[in-house]
Amino acid sequence: MPITKTSKEEIIAEALRVFRKKGYYNTSMSDLATQCGLQKGSFYHYFPSKEILMAEILKNVNSYLNTKVFSIAFQDQIAPKERMEKMLIRLGKVLLSQEGGCIAGNTTLETAGQNTIFKAILKNIFTDWTNAMKHIFIEVYSENTAQRLAEQAVMEFEGAVMFSLLFDSDQYLKDVFTRTLGKFK
Amino acid sequence: MPITKTSKEEIIAEALRVFRKKGYYNTSMSDLATQCGLQKGSFYHYFPSKEILMAEILKNVNSYLNTKVFSIAFQDQIAPKERMEKMLIRLGKVLLSQEGGCIAGNTTLETAGQNTIFKAILKNIFTDWTNAMKHIFIEVYSENTAQRLAEQAVMEFEGAVMFSLLFDSDQYLKDVFTRTLGKFK
DNA sequence: GTCTATATCAAGATAGAC
DNA sequence: GTCTATCTTGATATAGAC
Numbered sequence: 001m002p003i004t005k006t007s008k009e010e011i012i013a014e015a016l017r018v019f020r021k022k023g024y025y026n027t028s029m030s031d032l033a034t035q036c037g038l039q040k041g042s043f044y045h046y047f048p049s050k051e052i053l054m055a056e057i058l059k060n061v062n063s064y065l066n067t068k069v070f071s072i073a074f075q076d077q078i079a080p081k082e083r084m085e086k087m088l089i090r091l092g093k094v095l096l097s098q099e100g101g102c103i104a105g106n107t108t109l110e111t112a113g114q115n116t117i118f119k120a121i122l123k124n125i126f127t128d129w130t131n132a133m134k135h136i137f138i139e140v141y142s143e144n145t146a147q148r149l150a151e152q153a154v155m156e157f158e159g160a161v162m163f164s165l166l167f168d169s170d171q172y173l174k175d176v177f178t179r180t181l182g183k184f185k
Numbered sequence: 186m187p188i189t190k191t192s193k194e195e196i197i198a199e200a201l202r203v204f205r206k207k208g209y210y211n212t213s214m215s216d217l218a219t220q221c222g223l224q225k226g227s228f229y230h231y232f233p234s235k236e237i238l239m240a241e242i243l244k245n246v247n248s249y250l251n252t253k254v255f256s257i258a259f260q261d262q263i264a265p266k267e268r269m270e271k272m273l274i275r276l277g278k279v280l281l282s283q284e285g286g287c288i289a290g291n292t293t294l295e296t297a298g299q300n301t302i303f304k305a306i307l308k309n310i311f312t313d314w315t316n317a318m319k320h321i322f323i324e325v326y327s328e329n330t331a332q333r334l335a336e337q338a339v340m341e342f343e344g345a346v347m348f349s350l351l352f353d354s355d356q357y358l359k360d361v362f363t364r365t366l367g368k369f370k
Numbered sequence: 371g372t373c374t375a376t377a378t379c380a381a382g383a384t385a386g387a388c
Numbered sequence: 389g390t391c392t393a394t395c396t397t398g399a400t401a402t403a404g405a406c
Binding site: 006038039041042045046 | 371372373374
């Protein structure tokens with residue numbers, strides 16, 4: 001097999017940045033190609049359509065979060081509070097000061113009402129996220145309470161990302177971190 | 186002055202619905218014209234550009250919320266909890282089961298990083314919203330706590346709208362209502 | 371695997387008749 | 389105030405040379 005100058009993974013990483021910053025509809029294939037140092041025509045060698053590219057990106061985000069971030073929630077040998085803190089710190093690196101905020105939240109509000117493919121993957125992302133939080137909360141709270149605390153935390157995170165983007169401050173996100181950790185003694 | 190068959194206000198109301206459901210970039214002037222029962226050419230008689238139309242819509246939302254919803258927070262003769270409840274019910278009618286969720290949240294995530302005109306108006310909307318909530322909280326909590334509770338509530342609302350859209354359920358929003366009212370004895 | 375060239379279509383916006 | 393017609397641009401996507 002010949003060495004490929006540009007890999008699918010590199011394109012996915014670059015395209016993710018552009019989509020996160022500019023949004024799905026406002027990003028053109030030309031934008032993406034340019035960002036990858038390719039001509040528009042070359043770009044189609046890797047992905048047959050913008051929709052399929054975005055779907056792959058979202059699936060990629062889903063598995064990245066599962067393996068690199070949410071998996072921390074299941075390291076049961078670590079105490080709940082420390083485990084939550086560890087996960088939040090990792091999560092912060094993915095959300096905090098990322099240009100454009102959270103691709104999952106952005107794409108949900110921009111496309112979830114219209115694109116069933118994206119919607120299915122986004123549901124997975126947020127469900128996995130909620131379940132990870134719940135798995136930690138459940139060690140200190142009842143099943144129902146843990147579920148609601150987890151949902152509440154994720155929703156607050158997304159709201160905080162929105163505020164952070166709008167008011168150009170990371171403080172809102174940091175406050176949510178503090179509040180979430182405050183749920184543990 | 187001759188009677189106008191279509192008024193600017195009617196267009197703003199219709200366009201708001203379309204933008205909320207389809208998003209800013211994914212909505213075409215043709216979509217908007219059709220929804221208003223006009224030809225594309227006729228539509229430009231009322232608004233010179235899509236951007237200016239959206240800006241007017243957001244300003245309209247801002248003043249609507251201020252006069253019809255957030256003003257409730259300042260009806261100081263009503264007890265804090267009841268006042269909050271009254272405002273939340275009104276807010277629910279604007280956010281709950283509205284096709285497309287919250288135009289302010291949607292437009293923030295879709296455009297706030299790129300369009301300074303929209304961003305300025307959106308900041309006003311969320312600041313006014315936060316201040317209204319704070320005005321009620323401050324009767325029961327300290328200045329700082331009231332500020333953070335207000336921000337937290339608004340952020341949770343926006344996160345809940347996102348979940349409601351994604352999982353096709355109003356429950357998340359209702360839970361936030363309950364939690365917010367729970368802050369009062 | 372990358373390029374240039376191009377087909378096709380829809381978008382934002384304008385002109386001018388009625 | 390509404391219409392039809394049109395201009396111009398930029399979008400997605402494809403074809404085929406290198």
